[in-house]
Amino acid sequence: xxxxxxxxxxxxxxxxxxxxxxxxxxxxxxxxxxxxxxxxxxxxxxxxxxxxxxxxxxxxxxxxxxxxxxxxxxxxxxxxxxxxxxxxxxxxxxxxxxxxxxxxxxxxxxxxxxxxxxxxxxxxxxxxxxxxxxxxxxxxxxxxxxxxxxxxxxxxxxxxxxxxxxxxxxxxxxxxxxxxxxxxxxxxxxxxxxxxxxxxxxxxxxxxxxxxxxxxxxxxxxxxxxxxxx
Amino acid sequence: xxxxxxxxxxxxxxxxxxxxxxxxxxxxxxxxxxxxxxxxxxxxxxxxxxxxxxxxxxxxxxxxxxxxxxxxxxxxxxxxxxxxxxxxxxxxxxxxxxxxxxxxxxxxxxxxxxxxxxxxxxxxxxxxxxxxxxxxxxxxxxxxxxxxxxxxxxxxxxxxxxxxxxxxxxxxxxxxxxxxxxxxxxxxxxxxxxxxxxxxxxxxxxxxxxxxxxxxxxxxxxxxxxxxxxxxxxxxxxxxxxxxxxxxxxxxxxxxx
Numbered sequence: 001x002x003x004x005x006x007x008x009x010x011x012x013x014x015x016x017x018x019x020x021x022x023x024x025x026x027x028x029x030x031x032x033x034x035x036x037x038x039x040x041x042x043x044x045x046x047x048x049x050x051x052x053x054x055x056x057x058x059x060x061x062x063x064x065x066x067x068x069x070x071x072x073x074x075x076x077x078x079x080x081x082x083x084x085x086x087x088x089x090x091x092x093x094x095x096x097x098x099x100x101x102x103x104x105x106x107x108x109x110x111x112x113x114x115x116x117x118x119x120x121x122x123x124x125x126x127x128x129x130x131x132x133x134x135x136x137x138x139x140x141x142x143x144x145x146x147x148x149x150x151x152x153x154x155x156x157x158x159x160x161x162x163x164x165x166x167x168x169x170x171x172x173x174x175x176x177x178x179x180x181x182x183x184x185x186x187x188x189x190x191x192x193x194x195x196x197x198x199x200x201x202x203x204x205x206x207x208x209x210x211x212x213x214x215x216x217x218x219x220x221x222x223x224x225x226x227x228x229x230x
Numbered sequence: 231x232x233x234x235x236x237x238x239x240x241x242x243x244x245x246x247x248x249x250x251x252x253x254x255x256x257x258x259x260x261x262x263x264x265x266x267x268x269x270x271x272x273x274x275x276x277x278x279x280x281x282x283x284x285x286x287x288x289x290x291x292x293x294x295x296x297x298x299x300x301x302x303x304x305x306x307x308x309x310x311x312x313x314x315x316x317x318x319x320x321x322x323x324x325x326x327x328x329x330x331x332x333x334x335x336x337x338x339x340x341x342x343x344x345x346x347x348x349x350x351x352x353x354x355x356x357x358x359x360x361x362x363x364x365x366x367x368x369x370x371x372x373x374x375x376x377x378x379x380x381x382x383x384x385x386x387x388x389x390x391x392x393x394x395x396x397x398x399x400x401x402x403x404x405x406x407x408x409x410x411x412x413x414x415x416x417x418x419x420x421x422x423x424x425x426x427x428x429x430x431x432x433x434x435x436x437x438x439x440x441x442x443x444x445x446x447x448x449x450x451x452x453x454x455x456x457x458x459x460x461x462x463x464x465x466x467x468x469x470x471x472x473x474x475x476x477x478x479x480x481x482x483x484x485x486x487x
Contacts, residue, residue: 127328129324129326129328130328130330130331132288132322132324132328133322133324133328133329133330134330134341135286135287135288135317136286136288136317136320136321136322136324136328137321137341137342137345137346137390137394138314138317138318138342138345138346138347138394139341139342139345139346140314140345143345143346147341147345148330148332148333151332152331152332155332
């Protein structure tokens with residue numbers, strides 16, 4: 001029997017952990033966009049040697065399942081933390097580090113190739129004629145790039161990026177494999193006392209659904225704004 | 231005509247360019263006097279568009295020399311700074327318009343004035359609007375290129391070039407992407423540009439335009455300048471067989487002068 005009482009208990013626990021998932025999503029997104037832009041530029045403009053290294057790394061990152069990456073990064077972190085801390089003369093123990101940052105690192109590995117690829121195709125889809133037009137009116141390369149190419153690339157990138165953010169948010173539900181408190185683990189944690197697992201899962205699902213819904217609305221607004229400018 | 235005594239403002243000597251194994255320009259010399267309208271004709275693959283793009287460094291020529299105004303460079307070892315300097319003496323009108331998609335018509339016209347020529351803000355808008363009025367599109371100042379027809383976009387493209395007040399405007403087949411019924415009005419506008427006395431180099435397939443407007447016609451084929459002269463010399467009495475052959479194909483006998 002589905003117990004509303006237990007469901008509400010789990011729901012409350014899940015809701016209190018929303019910030020955890022949002023912070024992880026936000027951090028991963030910011031890091032991926034910054035690093036991803038760098039990688040995208042290197043790959044789009046075929047910087048010698050380095051571009052091949054990134055082609056290779058991105059191809060690997062793309063195919064690894066997220067929970068596997070989380071586990072690998074976590075194990076590497078656990079095994080090497082002491083040594084690295086010692087080498088760097090840091091007087092902190094592994095307990096002082098919020099494991100969330102380990103998860104963020106792992107999720108960056110999972111998401112960077114997708115986001116970088118989005119940015120790359122956004123840049124590449126700006127026609128060559130736009131560069132030529134910029135040069136033809138006497139603008140420098142950087143004036144053309146930042147004034148003409150980047151704004152058009154951003155407009156190409158925003159719509160697909162919103163759906164990537166949504167799937168990133170869902171991926172954060174996997175961090176429980178390395179024992180981080182999040183929406184999922186909080187809801188299930190309540191259930192382990194009462195054995196009301198269905199209630200717990202439905203509560204977590206409800207939270208993700210509402211988050212997704214809010215996000216869809218926001219991204220819809222953003223997209224409409226950008227369409228108007230074109 | 232007095233133009234014949236004008237100073238030579240564009241001088242191209244022995245320009246060569248190849249794309250990989252394909253030699254597109256095999257040593258081209260041209261001279262353009264101040265205020266002249268020079269039309270370059272030739273079959274596709276003759277190198278005429280490449281030549282035009284080399285003048286603006288949209289393609290980098292392999293060797294040769296280029297002088298525009300008082301600035302002369304060896305194309306083999308031209309520096310970035312010199313490229314910028316020479317580019318700022320020219321303006322380009324593209325076949326596909328190439329308006330900045332993220333800018334309004336007015337911003338398209340003023341972009342070069344603001345960024346390259348550093349014209350004071352107060353003056354920029356006025357000059358931009360003047361240029362748009364000149365091409366009869368002042369009401370579209372706030373429109374984005376995607377909201378304009380092809381003909382309107384090309385008129386903004388021409389306004390953008392004219393507003394820069396360059397030494398020479400380069401036109402690369404400015405009407406070939408247009409609907410047939412818009413070609414006429416665009417050619418009229420280009421004639422109007424010519425009427426202002428600005429130096430122009432036009433690559434086109436519009437023979438009647440070449441005949442009416444050009445001071446000099448250059449016929450190119452296979453990477454060489456085959457023949458050049460006044461429109462009458464080229465169209466009525468072409469000396470070279472290749473020119474004659476080309477013209478007979480383009481202008482059916484019953485329409486030729």
